[in-house]
Amino acid sequence: METSYKGNNKMLTGIVFGVLTYWLFSQTLLNVIPAVQADMGISLGALNTAISLTGLFSGMFIVAAGGISDRIGHKKVAMVGLVLNIIGSLCLILAQGTVLLIIGRVIQGFSAACIMPATIALVKAYYDGPDRQRALSYWSFGSWGGGGITSFAGGLIATSLGWRYIFVFSIIITLVSMFLIKDVPDSKTKQSQSSKFDVSGFIVFILVMVALNVVITRGADFGWTSPISLTLMAVTVIGGWVFLKIVTGKPNGFIDISVFKNKYFAGSTISNFLLNGVAGALIVANTYVQVARGYSSFQSGLLSLGYLICVLAMIRVGEKLLQKHGPRKPMILACILVITGISLMTLTFLPNLMYTIVVIIGFTIYGIGLGLYATPSTDTAIDNVPASKAGEAAGIYKMSSTLGGSFGLAISVAVYSAVETMGNLQVAASAGLIVNAVFALIALWSIMSTIPKGAVLKSMQNEPVTLKQRKAQ
Incomplete structure (x- = not known):
């Protein structure tokens, strides 16, 4: 869609507010688990399942929403997502039991699936060159910094007013976001082919994701060798194989596997999945200090204040390091810092x-690492795909975020809960945190094995060009 419109600060602020709504309804519940349990009288397992549903449904539908936004309009899909967040937040405000809680979390998952890829695509459409990197840095303030912002704000709101008021604020911020982007012209891209939506691949993908999520979150309750757990594991493995056969055998596969041929996109997306998985460290650390050491939700939120400040402070630093050294070095440094920060948190003795x-020191180092990682990863992934695939590629990239966060959270809590039954909360917390350190270690390996050395400049055709190649031209 041709337009002379250029992105401005008003548009960017609206996008950041829109991205923040995801963290307000996702991250904040992690910090107020004891309060929600006391208020609603539900088990940790049931609450963990409800919390993880937002990330799960977001991850399942985000690629489809990104592809749809390419066709019908990025702003239009973002607005739909914001409206869905209002509806989902109202469900949580009114919830008195698990039914409305789960419905609200599922609706918010659909909301995130619309908001995240559509807002990235809007940035790609209306910003270029260094302006785009700057815009992606601010988008990262909401995406990566959002976890720290809402961890602190959510704890303050829950302690002062009650946990339901978190979603009142979420609705207010959503309305502000809608007002700020209402005058932005819509953008959509011309598609090279008018192919039908891959229904079969989509259905198989949903079955695999649901089976995997349920076995991770409820496997201990069912029994790991029970018929239910074994069936879910079989569905996950066999369904995963069937899914790959489907998407590689169709020109319109639900996920365009061809984008992973680009090493920059592949390395950014895989490491993004793993580093979002370390979000489980937040729930383990917050739950442990509240349950075992008597902290309030606000006090536990204060522990991660350094994380919040450093994520926000280091995002622009990561942008500058990207421009000077390329993506590989800041992303490797980021992983090392995240591993170090989480390792300090494991010292529960x-x-x-x-x-x-x-x-506090651990969260601070952890925040420095994630701040450095944010812009190099996002810019490298999004700038290395064709404009016609902007929404879909953004959907795949953000799917890696949401699924990584969902499964990282589920696995961390599953390990914490399993060890907690033995009666030692210190060991349980350490075990849950070690899981997150392992995720970061694997992320480090994925970056080193996929992303080439050297700075990278992008051409107008979105093909990677090294500095050496550019000098030779």
Whole structure:
């Protein structure tokens, strides 16, 4: 769609507010689990399932929503997502039991599936060159910094007003976002072919994701060797194989596997999945200090204040390092810092004051790492795909975020809960945190094995061009 419109600060602020709504309805529940349990009288397993549903449904539908936004309009799909968040938030405000809680979380999953890829595509459509990298840095303030912002704000709101008021604020911010982007012209791209939606691949993908999520979150309750768990594992493995056969055998596969032939996109997306998985460290650390050490939700939120500040402060630093050194070096450094920060949090044998200091330092280092990673990863993934695939590629990239966060959260809590039954909360917390350190370690390996060395400049055709190649031209 041809337009002379150029992105401005008003548009960018609206996009950031829209992205923040995801974290307000996703991240904040992680910090107020004891309060929600006490208010609604539901088990940790049931609450964990409800919490993870947002990430699960977002991850399942985000690629489809991104592809649809390419066809009907990125702004239009973003607006639909914002309206869905209002509806989902109202469900949570009114929830008195698990039914409305789960419905609200599912609706919010659809909301995130619309908002995240559509807003990235809007940035790609209306910003170019260094302006785009700057815009993606601010988008990352909402996407990556959002976790820290809402961790602190959610704890403050829950302690002062009650956990339901978190979603009142979510609705207010959503309305502000809608107002700020209402005058932005819509953008959509011409498609090279008018192919039908891959229904079969989509259905198989949903079955695999649901089976995998249920076995991770409820496997301990069912029994890992029970018929239900074994059936779910079989559905996951066999369904995954069938899904790959379907999408590789169709020109319109639900996920365009061909984009992974680009090493920059592949490395960014895989590491993005894994580093979003370390979000489980937040729920394990927050739950542990509240249950075992008597912290309030606000006090536990204060522990991650350094994380919030450093994520926000280091995002622009990551942008500058990307421009000077390319994506590989800042992304590797980021993983090392995240591993270091989480490792400090595992020292649960320390007495209260000492552990509090160590956790604050750990969260701070963790935040520095994620801040450095955000812009290099997002820019490298999105700038290395054709404009006609902007929404779909953004959907795949953000699917890696949401599924990574969902499964990282589920696995962390599953390990924490399994060890907790043995009666040692310190060991349980350490075990849950070690899982997150392993995710970051694998992310480090994926970056080193996929993303080539050297700075990368992008051509107008979205093909990677190294500095050496550019000098030779």
